[in-house]
Amino acid sequence: MTSAITAPTYDPTTTATALAQKYTASAQERITNGTTQATATTKALSTLSSAISAFQSSLASLAGLGKSVLSQSATLSDTTVGSASAKASASAGTYSLFVQQIATAGQVSYNGLSDGAATGGTLKVKLSDESNASATPVSFDVDLSAASADTDGDGKLSIRELASAINRSSGNTGLVSAGVVTIGSETRLVLTSQNTGVANTISLDPSGVGDATLQSGLGNRTMVTAAQDAVVLLGGKSGTPIQQSSNTFTNIDGVSMTFTRAQAASENPFTLTVASNSSGTVSNMQSFVDAYNKLKSAIDTLVDPGDTTASKAAGAFANDSGVKALQSRLVSMLRPSSGLSLASYGITANRDGTLALDSTRLTKQLAASPTGLSGLIGSASTSAPSGLAGSMNTYLNLWSNSTSGQIKQRTDANTKAQTDLTKRQSDLDTQYNSAYARYLKQFTDLQTLQSTMNSNVTMFDALFGSDKS
Incomplete structure (x- = not known):
């Protein structure tokens, strides 16, 4: 006798997994596609934001408030005395100058000091123009108490601890640097002003110092380097003196000059020449072209x-x-409706829409119309936008504004979509788990029933098989 029941063999776990996947497949596909799209959108928005930000930063650098794509140069006829630079706002011209003296920082020393002073009291450090009785000094106090100054805790004050206390004083906001110099067997406290100018002459008021020997020693100053102002004569050796504490002069509008040495009386005055710098302007416009092409x-x-x-x-x-629309608008803004165009200054579009610069044509047009380019490019200033830079920056702000721009709105919407997708995935996972558990139970029960029936068939076959008598 043969078995009357032939049933397929299967694994309940594998079957339950396949059926649960099929049950949720359609919804899972929609969620997966949505998640893929949201992730791609996040990356794309980041790329767009970075590109716009980089271009706007370039505009601000080239044509921001008070700036111009036109470049001016400032040249000194004697470069050994210092260096000069000019902003685009500087007017062309020549100036005769003579550096009578440069500004120096004051440096003083207190000699013959020795370690072992008793802690306690207060030392006052002063900086002032001692030649001007009416000048108000700048000062700060140094606490010489044990807790503040005695760093090794031996109950005494060394010269190095005194220098450290001066440097660490809360009132010493970059005013004075204190150090220790040893010459032979003598230890000296050396104080150097951190700023130049006669108003930074250093002195000490030790009247509040507790140790009498230290108080006496700090009352004897040796001038190492006298603090002095820089003096530059405008108009030559007999010209008008310009005196200030810094060696960097900005008295001529748009020009900055930094001097590194004083001239000897036997030297001749030198000339500062301020003029348009075509190569600098070409470099600025190449930067504009490169920034636009990247965007x-x-x-x-x-x-x-x-x-x-x-x-x-x-x-x-x-x-x-x-x-x-953003792509098209940027292209259209490069074509002004009237007046000079970028093409007239050698900036033209390639077949792919990127820009190219003809430096020879730009230089030639600058010679014919030196201020036209500045008016064409204008200013990217938010408060007073003008020209091409102003138009482009204003429009791009509609995208880049951190509170209401298109990128912010799109990012917020995409973030919400991702949150919704995450919730939908969680809900679908719950549905999958429920379906899996249901199918697993059903097919496990079925497998058990099948096993029981097969067992019965085997038993019947054994009892009533054809080979039995």
């Missing part, structure tokens, strides 16, 4: 429709009308 390249990649025949995927914003 355009980033946007073009994001809206690229792709090419299925070449297995080239579409950009994340290939079907986004808003980003495509």
Whole structure:
């Protein structure tokens, strides 16, 4: 007798997994696709934000408030006395100058001091113009108490501990640097002002110091380097003196000069020449072209429709009308409706829409119309936008504004979508687990029933088989 029941063999776990997956497959596909799209959007928005930010930073650097793409140069006829630079706002001109003296920091020493002074009291450090009785000194107090100054805890004050206490004083906000110099067997406390100028002459008032010997020693100052102002004569040796505490002079509008040495009486005055700098302007415009091309390249990649025949995927914003409008608007803003154009200054569009600069043509047009380019590019200042830079920066702010811009709005919406997808995935996981448990129980029960029936068949076969008498 043969078995009357032939049932397929199967694994309940594998079967339950397959059926649960099939049960949730459609919803899982939608969530997976949505998550993939949201992740791609996050990356694309970050790329767009970075590209716009970089371009706006470049605009601010080239044509921000008080700046111009036009470059001016400042040249000293004698470069051994210092260096000079000019902003775009500097007016062309020549100036005769003579450096009578440069500004120096004051340095003093207190000699013959010895370790072992008793702690306690207060030392006052002063900086002032001692030649001007009416000048108000700048000062700070140094606490010489044991807790503050006695760093090794031996109950006495060494010269090095005194120097450290001066440097660490809360009132010493970058005013004075204290050090210790040993010459032979003599230890000296050396104080140096951190700023130049006659008003930084250093002196000590030790009247509040507790130790009498230390008080006496700190009352004897040796001048190492006299603090002095810089003096530059405008108009030559007999010109008008310009005196100040710093060696960097900005008295001529738009020009900065830093002097490193004084001239000898036998030397001749030198000349400062301020003039337009064509090469600098060319460099500025090349920076503008490069910055625009980087922005355009980033946007073009994001809206690229792709090419299925070449297995080239579409950009994340290939079907986004808003980003495509951004792409078109930037191109249109490069073409002013009237007046001079970028093309007249040698800036033209390539076939792919990127910009190219003809430096020879730019230099030639600058000679013919030196101020036209400045008016064409204008200012990217938020408070007073003008020209091409102002228009582009204002429009891009609609995207980059951190509170209400398009990127912020899109990022918020995408974040919400990702949160919703996460919740939907959690809910679907619960559905999957429930379906899996249900199928597993059903097919485990079925497997048990099948095993029982097969066992009965085997028993019947043994009892009533054809070979039995």
